[in-house]
Amino acid sequence: MDFSSFQFLFSIFLLLSFFPFSFSEIRFSEIRNDDRPIVPFDQFGFTHNGRLELNVSKISLSNSNLDLSKVGFFLCTLDSWLHVLQQLEDGEIRCALQSDLVKSVYTFNSLNGKDSFNTLYNETDSDQYNLVFANCHPQQLKVTMDVNSAMYNLDGKSNVRDYLSAVFFIKND
Numbered sequence: 001m002d003f004s005s006f007q008f009l010f011s012i013f014l015l016l017s018f019f020p021f022s023f024s025e026i027r028f029s030e031i032r033n034d035d036r037p038i039v040p041f042d043q044f045g046f047t048h049n050g051r052l053e054l055n056v057s058k059i060s061l062s063n064s065n066l067d068l069s070k071v072g073f074f075l076c077t078l079d080s081w082l083h084v085l086q087q088l089e090d091g092e093i094r095c096a097l098q099s100d101l102v103k104s105v106y107t108f109n110s111l112n113g114k115d116s117f118n119t120l121y122n123e124t125d126s127d128q129y130n131l132v133f134a135n136c137h138p139q140q141l142k143v144t145m146d147v148n149s150a151m152y153n154l155d156g157k158s159n160v161r162d163y164l165s166a167v168f169f170i171k172n173d
């Protein structure tokens, strides 16, 4: 990986670390002809009963002859993101989606020509997570899509949705 792309990915790390503390995490974003390698969407603190609903529609890709398993959404803690950067820098992996440190939510090879998908992801490892989109063909692929996401925790017995993020403190060790 060359220095400028490392710098870019590191700046994403800084961006993620300064995400404002968020309460209700239901979001709509429009992505238009975007060729950024990494697009951070949202951050949320999951308990042991966390859910991510991700509904993406109006997907249009500027190039359909690419390996779409290298395009998609994943969840990642800030700490693992630093390790992913290291893996990329060391050349162990070429795409963040290939790292065993990220939790892949949906990769675009599953689209099979469709232009939308809805997915529900259950997260049981309590932590602060970032929802991130990776495009590992940044020079060759521009992505357009409408992204609806909701991140919440299910409350113990009642299974009521709780959009209040669990709070995690950065450990100073």
Ligand SMILES: *[C@@H]1O[C@H](CO)[C@@H](O)[C@H](O)[C@H]1NC(C)=O
Binding pocket: 120, 121, 122
């Ligand atoms: C997530 O949990 C819900 C409710 O408990 C369940 O219906 C669904 O099948 C689970 N999904 C996955 C992908 O495990």
Ligand SMILES: *[C@@H]1O[C@H](CO)[C@@H](O)[C@H](O)[C@H]1NC(C)=O
Binding pocket: 026, 053, 054, 055, 118, 148, 149, 150
């Ligand atoms: C995603 O789609 C499902 C099924 O249509 C819907 O019940 C849910 O509310 C949607 N969630 C979001 C975040 O748009």
